[in-house]
Amino acid sequence: MKSLILQTIARLLLPLMILFSVFLMLRGHNEPGGGFIGGLVGAGAFSLYAVAFGPASARGVLRADPRTLLGLGLLVTVLSGFFAMVLGDAFLTGQWLIFHIGEADFHLGTALLFDIGVYLVVVGATLTVIFSLEEEST
Amino acid sequence: MEPLLAIMAGFLFASGLYLMLRRNYVRVVIGLILISNAANLVIFTMGRLARGNPPLVATGETMPAEGFANPLPQALILTAIVIGFGLLAFALVLAYRAYRELGTVDVDAMRVAEPPYPGEKTVSGTPDQEEA
Amino acid sequence: MGVLISLLIGCVVAFAAPLLNRAAGSRAGVILALLPLGLTAYFATFVPRIAAEGALRQSIAWVPALNVNLSFYVDGLSVLFALIISGVGFFIVLYGSGYLKGHRDLGRFYLAVTLFMVSMLGVVLADNIITLFVFWELTSFTSYLLIGFNHEQERARKAALQALLVTGTGGLALLGGLILMAFVGGSYEISELLNQGEVLREHGLYTAILILVLAGCFTKSAQFPFHFWLPAAMEAPTPVSAYLHSATMVKAGVYLMARLHPALGGTDLWILLLAGFGAATMVIGSWLALCHSDLKRILAYTTVMGLGTLTMLLGIGQTEYAVVAVAVFTLAHSLYKGALFMVAGSIDHEAGTRDVGEVGGLRKAMPITAAAALVAALSMAGIVPFFGFIAKEFVYEAALAAGSLPRLLLALAILANVAGVAAAGIVALKPFYGPVRTTPKHPHEAPIAMWAGPVVLALLGLLFGLAPGLIAAPLINPVAGAIAGAPVSVELVLWHGFTPVLGMSLMTLALGIGVFFLWNTWRESRFARGFNRAFGVAPENAYFRTIDGMLWIAHWQTRIFQSGYLRHYLTTVIGVTAFAVGFTLLSRHGLVLPGGWSAITFYEWTLAGIMAAGALVAVFARSRVTMVVAIGAVGFSVALIYLANSAPDLSITQIMVETLTVVLFALVLIHLPSLRPVESRASRLRDAAVATALGAAVTLVMLTVLTEPISPHLTEYFGAHSYVTAHGRNIVNVILVDFRALDTLGEIVVLGIAGLGVFALVKLRAKKRRDGGADV
Incomplete structure (x- = not known):
C-alpha cells in the first residue's frame, strides 16, 4: 500500500503518537491512561508506519525486535514486584519515594515501573502479531 | 440504562453464538468478537453504571467525588479487552494457518484431531475456491 | 505411633530397595529380608500384651475434616495376620532373591513386594475405615504390578489387568458399603462400629451394606463366581504367587469378613450368603x-x-x-x-x-x-x-x-x-x-x-x-x-x-x-472336562464378555457425544446451560423486571439501535468487508457506552483495539476464501433457537441481578485507599498496577503468549516453505 499521502502522514504522526503514548502511560496513575492504553497507542503508531512503509522499515525505526520488548516488559514487571520482597512486603506491594519539590509533592513508585513493563508487553505482543502478519503479506 | 444494556448483552450473545455455530471459520471468529464484547458489557452493567463521575480523585482531594463509578469492573474489563484482542489475533492466524495446511476454512472438514469414525458420512474435504 | 512408624519405615525401605539392589548386588535380598524379620519380631511383642491386656489402639488425625484418621487397632486377629504377612514375607524376600537372581528387574520386584507387604499390614491393622480402604486399594495396585511383573508377556499383562479390574470393582463396592456403615453406625472407626452391631443389623440399610461389603470381600478373596482371576494370576513369578495368592492378599477379604463379623454377622442373610458362596467355592x-x-x-x-x-x-x-x-x-x-x-x-x-x-x-x-x-x-x-x-x-x-x-x-x-x-x-x-x-x-x-x-x-x-x-x-x-x-x-x-x-x-x-x-x-473323563468348562472357563468368559460389552458401550456413547463437530459440542454445552439457568431462575424467582426504563435517553436508544443493527448485519453478511465494518460499528458503540458511563479508560482502550482489529482483519482476510459454505435452512433455524435461548438466559439473569442492591464494600475500599495508600488518582489504574497487580501480571503473560503463539503459527510455516516442504 504505497500511498504518498499515507506515507507523509505516517512519518509526521509516528513521533507524535509515540510521545503521546508515553505521556498516556506516565500520567495513567492520576488521569485516564496507563500502560495498556499507552501501549496500544504506541503499537498503533508503529502499525500505521508499517502499513505505510512496510514492516522492514517499521522494524528499522523500532530498532529492537518486538519479542525482545515483550520479554523485557515481563522482566520489568516481575522486577518491580521484587522491590517489595526485598523490603519485607508481599510480592508486588507498591513501594513509594515521595519528594517535596517546592510546593508540589512528587511521588515515584514501583507501580510506575510495573506500568512501564505493561506498556512494553502490550507494544511487544501487538507488534509481534502485526509485523509477522505484514511480512506474510508482502 | 442498565435494563437496556441487559437486553443488548443478551442480543450480542445470541448473535455471537449463532455465528460461532457456522461452518465457516471466519464467521466463528466474528462470533467470538461479539461474545467478548457482550461479556464485557455484562460485567460492566452488573457493576452498575454512573453518569459523568469517573473513578478519579480530583487534584487536591484524597477521596473521589460521592457516587463515583465502580472501578473494579472497569479494571477487569480493561485487561479483558486487551486479552480479547490477543485471542482474536491468535484465532485469526489459526484460521489462516489452518487454511494453508488443510485447504479449507470449513470447520466440519477439519477432522484431523478427531478423525471420522469408520463408515461415518463426512462433508467433502475439497478446498474452497479462492475468491477472485 | 509404633505401628505407623513401622509402616513408614517399610515404605522408605521399599523405595530404597532398587538402589540397594544396585549397590549391594546379590546380598540385597538378605539385607532387605531384615525388614520383614524385624517387623515379625515387633508384632510378636504384641502377642503377650494382647493376651494380657486386650486390644490396643493408636490414632493420629490425618484429614480431621473428613473424619479420616491414621488409626490402628491391634487385637488378636490383626496380630495373627500381621505375623503371617511379615513372617511369610521374610521367606518370600529371601526366596525371590534366589528365584529372580540376575533378573534385570529384581530391584522393581523388591520395591513392589515390600510396598505390598506394607499395604497388606496396613489393611489388617487399620482402624479407620478410610485408612483401611486406602491400604486395601494399595494392595490391589501393588498386586497389579507384581502379577504383571513379566510385562513383556501379553498373558501376564492381561492377568494383571483382570485381577485389578475384578478386585478394583469390588473395592468400589466396598467403599460404598464402608461409608454406608459409617453413616449408620455413626463412626469411622472399626473399633467403635464393632459395638454398634445391634444398630447396624436392624437398620434398613443393612442389606445394602452387607452386599456391598461382601462384593469387596468376595472379589478380593476369589469367591465363586469371581474366583477365575486367581488361577489366571499364576502368570506372576512364583514368589509373588506364594505370597499374594496363598498367604496374604487373597485373605484380605477373609480378614475383613472376620473383622466385621461381630458388627454384621449372624443374620440369616449373612449365613445364607457366606455359607452358600463359601461352600460352593470350596x-x-x-x-x-x-x-x-x-x-x-x-x-x-x-x-x-x-x-x-x-x-x-x-x-x-x-x-x-x-x-x-x-x-x-x-x-x-x-x-x-x-x-x-x-x-x-x-x-x-x-x-x-x-x-x-x-x-x-x-x-x-x-x-x-x-x-x-x-x-x-x-x-x-x-x-x-x-x-x-x-x-x-x-x-x-x-x-x-x-x-x-x-x-x-x-x-x-x-x-x-x-x-x-x-x-x-x-x-x-x-x-x-x-x-x-x-x-x-x-x-x-x-x-x-x-x-x-x-x-x-x-x-x-x-x-x-x-x-x-x-x-x-x-x-x-x-x-x-x-x-x-x-x-x-x-x-x-x-x-x-x-x-x-x-x-x-x-x-x-x-x-x-x-x-x-x-x-x-x-x-x-468327560465329566471333569465339563466341570472345568462350567465352573472354570465359563466365569472367565463371562468376564471377557462383560469387558467387551463395556468397550462396546463406551464406543457407542463416544460416537454419540463426541461427534467431532465443534458445533455439536457448543450446542450441547450451551443448550444445557441456557436451559438449566433459565429454568432454575424462572422457577425460583419468577420473572422480575427492574425499573429505570424511563431514564433511558434518546442517544442511548440510538446507540443500542446501532449495536443491534451491527450485530444483525454481521450475522447475515455475505461479504467479509461488510462483516468487518459491522463488528466495527458494534465495537465503537460499546466504546461510546463506556464513555457515557464514566469509564474513559475503557473507552480509549476499546477504540484502540477496534482500530488494531481492523488492521488485523485486513492482513488476514486477504489470504482467506469467501464466506462459503452456507448451511441448510434447518440447521440455521436450530442454531438460531439455541442462540436465542442463550441470549434470553443472559438477559434474564442480568435483569434479575439488577433487582438486587449491589454491595458498596469494594467500591468504597478502593475509593478510600487509592490516593491515600497507593498514591494514585486514577482508581482503575491503581487497581491494575497495585491492588491487583498479580492479576495484571498474569494477564500480560497471557497476552505475551498469544503474541508469541501468533509468531510461531506464522513463522514456522514460512520456514517450512523455505525448506521446500509440501506447502502451497
Missing part, C-alpha cells in the same frame, strides 16, 4: 484343582478351596468351633500353602517346567525340597500329627455344629477335602517320586535362599501340630475372640480320642488316596 475350587496338571494352577485352585472354606466357616461363625476353625485354618493354610507354592517354584526354576506330567523322580536331585514338600503336603492332607489335621478336625466340628443344614455342610466339606488330599499328593509326590524324567533343565537342589522358606514353614506346621498348646492361649484364643466378639477359650489338642469326626477324617483320607490313584482317569 467344592468347586477343590475339584477344579484336579482338572489341571500345572502345579501352580493346582495350588491356586486349592487356595480357592481354602478361601471358600474360611468364608463358609465365617458364615456359620456363631459357634466357638467355627471361629476357632477360622483362626487355626488360616494359620495352617498359610504355612503349608506358602511352602508348597515355593516348592512348585523351585521345581519350575530347577527343572524348567512345572507340569506334573513332565517331571518325576526329582527326589534324588532335590532332597531338601522334596522333604519340605512332603511335610507341607501331609499337613495339607490333614494327617496326624500335623497342624493341618487339627485345622481339618475343627472344620468338620464347625460344620457339624452349624445352626442349619449341618449334615449338608459336613458332606460338602468332606467332598472338598477328598479332592484336597488328592491334590496334596499330586503336588508333593508326583514330581519327586516315580521314574526320573528328562526335563528342559538338568535339575539341581535349589539354593538355600529358596529352600529355607519351605522347610521352616513346613516344620512350623509340624511343630504347631505336635504342641498346639504353644499358640492356643496366646494367639488362637484372642483371634477367635476377636471374630466372635466375645472371649473364647478352647484348648487345642492333637488327639481328641475316637470321635465321629476322626472317623470322617479317616474316610476323607481313604477316599483322597483313592482319587489320587484315579487322578489321570478323572482328569481325562
